[in-house]
Amino acid sequence: MGGPVTGDRPGDRRADAARNRAKILAAAEEIVATRGVEALAMADVAAAAGVGVGTLYRRFGDRSGLAHALIDRREREFQTTYLSGPPPLGPGAPAAERIRAFLRALARRTVDQLDLLLVAETTGPFARFGGAYHAYHRHLAILIADARPDRDPSFLADALLAPLAANLLAYRRDLTLDGVQAGLDDLLTGVLPE
The missing domain is CATH 1.10.357 (Tetracycline Repressor; domain 2)
Known part of the structure; x- marks a missing residue:
């Protein structure tokens, strides 16, 4: 039947993960810059980045992990x-x-x-x-x-x-x-x- 469907290869998944990470960190930085660290809520960051909250928790663990990444x-x-x-x-x-x-x-x-x-x-x-x-x-x-x-x-x-x-x-x-x-x-x- 052929090779894997585009987007299902390991390299594609890594590229998607890297893009998601960059979007999440950019969204988190924007929230911190405009509203302060107190506003750094996982749900708000996920919404601003256009990813699911589960993705955020899997990637960073919790708010502290997100702060460390920033x-x-x-x-x-x-x-x-x-x-x-x-x-x-x-x-x-x-x-x-x-x-x-x-x-x-x-x-x-x-x-x-x-x-x-x-x-x-x-x-x-x-x-x-x-x-x-x-x-x-x-x-x-x-x-x-x-x-x-x-x-x-x-x-x-x-x-x-x-x-x-x-x-x-x-x-x-x-x-x-x-x-x-x-x-x-x-x-x-x-x-x-x-």
């Missing part, structure tokens, strides 16, 4: 910058300068996407400690071990990341980005060599 593009750009971008954030600067640059950039990124991070990081007691946190922690621990081999780099990495928890920054809405960065600089005074 954060993902900027997360990848940020990781590329601190892993291979220009110094002092990227390689080529002394460890102490890279630590300071990294924390300042992470503070900026966290404040910029605070509402989405709040949704993504607070769905469970350990939701914050997923892939991005693990990458940040490892990066900081390596730099701290280089700058301060006499200290526990794992503990200090956690201590330096703690003030950037989305729920803490949301609770402390009175803090500006400059205030957060200045506070991190104060913490670094006790961590980094003089």
Whole structure:
């Protein structure tokens, strides 16, 4: 009888899934941009994207998974910058300068996407400690071990990341980005060599 009907081949299904993902993320971004994160309801996103709600739940799991997907593009750009971008954030600067640059950039990124991070990081007691946190922690621990081999780099990495928890920054809405960065600089005074 011939080959599979067009649209029923694995490659066609993957292309459809990729198109649906792009439509869903575009719809979700539009909702967040125009109405805020509070309006990010799965049914509304599905309707705006022209897909079924089941498709949304199968693809992203829940609202937190959708928030993570919205954060993902900027997360990848940020990781590329601190892993291979220009110094002092990227390689080529002394460890102490890279630590300071990294924390300042992470503070900026966290404040910029605070509402989405709040949704993504607070769905469970350990939701914050997923892939991005693990990458940040490892990066900081390596730099701290280089700058301060006499200290526990794992503990200090956690201590330096703690003030950037989305729920803490949301609770402390009175803090500006400059205030957060200045506070991190104060913490670094006790961590980094003089």
